[in-house]
Amino acid sequence: MARTKIHVGLEIGTSKICMVVGEVKSDGSVKILGVGQSKSVGVRKGEIYDFPQVRACVKDALVKAEDASDVEIGSVFLSVTGAHIQGVNHLGSYRLPDNEDTIEPEHVKEAKEIARAVAIPQDHVYIHHIIRRFGVDGFHHAASPIGLTGRTVDANFHIVHGIRSRIENQIKCVREMPLDVDDLVFAPIATAQVALDREARERGALVIDIGGGTTDYALYSDGMIEATGCIPVGGDHITNDIHLVTGLPFSKAETLKVREGDASGDSARSVGVVKLSDEKGFAEAEVKRQLLNDIIRQRLEETLGLLRRRLPDGAIERIGTGVFLSGGTSLMRGFGELAHEVFQRDIYRPEPPELSGVQASFKDPQFTTALGLIRYAQIVESDRAPKRGLLSKLWPFSR
Template sequence: MARTKIHVGLEIGTSKICMVVGEVKSDGSVKILGVGQSKSVGVRKGEIYDFPQVRACVKDALVKAEDASDVEIGSVFLAVTGSHIQGVNHQGSFRLPDSEDTIDADHVREAKEIARAVTIPPDHVYLHHVPRRFGVDGFHQASSPVGLTGRTVEADYHVVHGIRSRIENQIKCVREMPLDVDDLVFSPIATAQVALNREARDRGALVIDIGGGTTDYALYVDGMIEASGCIPVGGDHITNDIHLVTGLPFSKAELLKVREGDASGDAARSVGVVKVGDEKGFAEAEVKRQLLNDIIRQRLEETLGLLLKRLPDGSVDKIGTGVFLAGGTSLMRGFGELAHDIFRRDIYRPEPPELSGVQASFKDPQFTTALGLIRYAQIVESERSPKRGFLRKIWPFAR
């Protein structure tokens, strides 16, 4: 009888650091045992710029997660992001020897190796090689073509890579807890594990995870990942825009954005003014709702517009299911309406499926990536052992 397995996911974000402890039971169900959160300090646009501060925040999240779950944590699945990370599609083709016409495992292996061998900058390292599909003489196959007759076998992969040093810094931060890193996961790929089921992927779906400093995305078409990436813009940029235009302190601008802002573009929601109290006893400031909402909508329009330009031509027409919004900034009032205006597709906010032990607040979209790491770990456990050899290559002290 299969035993239960405990996995831990760690997301080091711009706004928060979140560690989730999940138990995968013998029947495949997942129970969340505990969550540890800490305000993120020292991270900008998803990347570490103040190592000691980030290390202290991760330590705080670790202590809270262990207390909440009553589990001694020894290793984590780590989500990574940043504008330096790129996702590209690459196809490899292998022609069978003239004396052979039946495809065997060695032929497929050759095609896979060619497809995985994407040329990347010397300072980059591979994060993922995600198989998309196979082909025989130009005809696409959903599964391995071993045993079929043909002259040429093709393999198609989605390859994700990023700057080695920036990824190493994240691993180093975790190792100094000290914790092992079971695997590295590009954040939108983790998010998609919770946001999308098989039907959604088959019909076409776009996942957008917009946090404090980055907007991550993953596009699935015909059941396969079509595109992924990270735009270095998030909710903090909206707050800074409000700060610059109104002259309010950054903290006040953040509260104003969260409590009063609306991105829908609905004129009825932009009537009147918002009074901002001054904690030092000075007279209240007033901000016109129209101005506030225009600032928010313009920045979000720009962000989603940048994302739209990065998607392959014509791919939006293949999104049959819709767009799934995750991340803290996706909670902005009116953001769903804005996303619908831009993509002209149904808009959803994912909820964790088939999970138990989850506090009500943990179903918040800002935790989707952390939950997705547990799902990703579950898949890794069922299919293969974690890539410890890979981690030794980019970080020699990984166990």
């Protein structure tokens, strides 16, 4: 009988550091054993800029996760993000020798090797090689074509890569806990494990995870990943805009944004003023709702516009299911209405899967990526095959 397996996901975000401990049971169900969360200090736009502070925050999250789960944590699945990370599709084609017409495992392997060997900048390293589909003589196949008759076999991969030093700094931070890194996962790919089911991927879906410092996205169509990326803009940029325009301290601007802001553009929600009081309850400032909401909407509209322009040509038309919003900033009032205006597609919030354990907190979309890491680990564990280890990921593909 298969035994249970414990996996741990770690997200080092701009606003928070979250570590979640999950137990995958023999029947495939998942039980969340514990969560450790710490306010993030030393991270900007998803990347580490103050190593000692981030290390202390990760240590705090680790202690909390171990206390909550009663598990001694030794390794984690680590999500990574940042504008330096890029996703690209690459096709590899291999022509069979003239005296052969049946596709063998070695032919598929050759096509894979060609597809994986995409040129990347010298200072970049690979994070993911995700098979999208195969092809035989130009005809697409979802599964391996071994045993079929043909002259040319294709392998189409989605390849994610990023700057070596920035990724290594995150790994170093984790290893100084000390913890091992089971695998690296680009954040929107982790988020998609929770946000999308098979039907959504088949019909086409866009996942947008907007946090404090970044907006990550993953596009799926025909059941395959089509595009991924990261825009270095998030909720903190909205707060800073409010701070600059109104002159309020950053902390007050953040409170104003969360409690009173609205991105819908509905004039009925922009009437009157918002009065702020100081710690003693005395009046401190007044801000017109119209001004506040215009600041919020303009920044979010710009961000979603940038994301839309990054999508492949015709991608919007292939989104049959809709757009899934996650991340803390997606909780902004009216954000769903704004996203619908930009993409002209149905808007959804990821529904948490059926879990046991301390699952109530995971109804908050800011935890979607952390939970997605557990789902990703579950998939890797059930579908494990011989592959290059983590250390080899940190070196460009040389063949």
